[in-house]
Amino acid sequence: KQGARPYPLGPIRLPFLGSVHLLPQKYQEKGFAEWGNRYGSLVFAKLFQTPTIIINSWEVARDLMEKRSGNYSSRPRLILMVEMFGWQNALTTIPYNDRFKLIRKWIQTAFRTKEALERFEEIQRREVGVFLNNVLSTPDGWVSHLTRFSASIVMETTYGHQVTGNDDKFIGIGERAAKATAKAGSAGSMLVDFLPFMRLIPAWCPGGGFKTEAAAVKKLVRELYDAPYNMVRENMKTGTAKASFTSSLIEQLDREGQLTYEYEEMIKGAAATIYGAGTETTATVMNTFILAMVRNPGVYKKLQEEIDRVVGSERLPDLHDREALPYTECVIKETYRWRVPLPLGLPHNTITEDTYDGYYIPENTLVIPNIWAMSQEEDIYSKPTEFRPERFLDKTPLDPRNIIFGFGRRQCPGNELA
Numbered sequence: 364k365q366g367a368r369p370y371p372l373g374p375i376r377l378p379f380l381g382s383v384h385l386l387p388q389k390y391q392e393k394g395f396a397e398w399g400n401r402y403g404s405l406v407f408a409k410l411f412q413t414p415t416i417i418i419n420s421w422e423v424a425r426d427l428m429e430k431r432s433g434n435y436s437s438r439p440r441l442i443l444m445v446e447m448f449g450w451q452n453a454l455t456t457i458p459y460n461d462r463f464k465l466i467r468k469w470i471q472t473a474f475r476t477k478e479a480l481e482r483f484e485e486i487q488r489r490e491v492g493v494f495l496n497n498v499l500s501t502p503d504g505w506v507s508h509l510t511r512f513s514a515s516i517v518m519e520t521t522y523g524h525q526v527t528g529n530d531d532k533f534i535g536i537g538e539r540a541a542k543a544t545a546k547a548g549s550a551g552s553m554l555v556d557f558l559p560f561m562r563l564i565p566a567w568c569p570g571g572g573f574k575t576e577a578a579a580v581k582k583l584v585r586e587l588y589d590a591p592y593n594m595v596r597e598n599m600k601t602g603t604a605k606a607s608f609t610s611s612l613i614e615q616l617d618r619e620g621q622l623t624y625e626y627e628e629m630i631k632g633a634a635a636t637i638y639g640a641g642t643e644t645t646a647t648v649m650n651t652f653i654l655a656m657v658r659n660p661g662v663y664k665k666l667q668e669e670i671d672r673v674v675g676s677e678r679l680p681d682l683h684d685r686e687a688l689p690y691t692e693c694v695i696k697e698t699y700r701w702r703v704p705l706p707l708g709l710p711h712n713t714i715t716e717d718t719y720d721g722y723y724i725p726e727n728t729l730v731i732p733n734i735w736a737m738s739q740e741e742d743i744y745s746k747p748t749e750f751r752p753e754r755f756l757d758k759t760p761l762d763p764r765n766i767i768f769g770f771g772r773r774q775c776p777g778n779e780l781a
């Protein structure tokens with residue numbers, strides 16, 4: 364019961380719409396940050412009937428999403444993504460339950476342990492070589508070379524599939540599913556998450572057009588679930604499968620006599636999530652790095668000098684050099700902070716009601732972390748719009764890795780690989 368506790372402050376709420384009519388249309392993170400300036404770093408709104416909090420500061424994110432992680436690590440019901448686009452068993456969409464814990468453990472074991480990360484180094488080293496060759500031969504294609512770089516690493520670690528050309532079948536399937544999801548997942552179609560009855564509108568009715576589009580997305584997502592998985596199974600039969608996330612799970616569950624249809628679907632969903640979550644994000648960071656270097660030639664020069672001094676010009680820098688490259692490390696942190704790859708992270712959901720600072724936060728509240736606002740907090744990062752790696756040399760303000768990968772029990776399990 365709410366009792367005498369008020370909701371946190373926030374924009375005006377109308378009876379049916381809540382605060383939807385006031386939602387920023389573009390650059391939502393900036394609009395939400397303005398709400399933060401007006402109402403405080405914890406803002407309360409209603410999206411139709413859904414109670415929502417927007418967290419605009421690291422302090423509140425840490426207090427709620429980290430320290431009270433047990434209550435703040437579920438996900439909202441995502442009708443569009445799961446029921447209409449078919450992203451079942453995608454870790455990003457599963458509420459905090461036993462299935463979540465199991466799949467999360469699979470992914471953490473495969474992507475966060477020391478042994479796993481060491482095994483991946485060889486793949487990463489080889490793909491750096493491929494990337495550099497590609498840039499030398501077709502410099503204008505650098506953006507797609509970067510996407511290929513991150514997609515290849517994810518493809519090989521997840522499915523054991525080594526990408527050999529620019530027209531790789533499985534990368535094509537992954538890209539089509541990811542692009543279609545992003546395109547069809549516009550704010551308009553997301554309405555169905557807040558107004559579940561829209562699911563019942565026939566496709567031919569006004570307002571029902573999104574259903575035809577959703578059916579097309581679902582086909583592409585299904586292809587991403589099935590095609591690479593079947594490829595792994597075929598290769599396992601002929602003894603040509605390389606060790607990967609998918610093959611080790613198939614082996615393990617088969618050994619335990621548990622490889623049922625349901626578990627196979629769980630492996631497929633987990634693997635597809637890794638592809639969806641790991642490719643675009645990593646490529647975005649590398650794009651940001653190039654932009655930052657073009658705009659800050661002084662930083663670029665200093666960075667090159669450090670690498671030349673420590674590594675020399677006979678070989679490429681390697682992961683083992685990282686500790687001896689303090690300025691490079693600062694450039695990486697500043698790249699993460701300057702243009703955060705996911706400005707609003709992924710939405711969380713509360714499980715039970717809570718009180719913070721005297722304010723009431725109901726159960727089943729949608730929680731939106733404004734990671735962009737946190738990356739621009741003046742009292743943590745002075746002159747935040749500037750790209751200035753030195754800020755991490757003289758002092759040690761909050762490591763951006765604590766915010767850009769999300770929070771609590773949902774924090775990105777690919778952070779170490781990234």
Ligand code: HEM
Nearest residue numbers: 454455640641644645704708709768769770773775777781
């Ligand atoms: C720089 C690159 C990356 C960034 C910035 C990033 C960022 C994020 C963020 C913000 C979340 C949401 C966390 C939350 O809900 O609080 C997330 C979730 C996730 N990421 Fe990453 N990520 C990156 C790379 C990767 C890679 C390489 C993988 C592959 C192993 C990966 C796999 C996942 C998965 C499976 C989830 C869902 C976790 C869950 O719902 O429990 N990510 N990531």
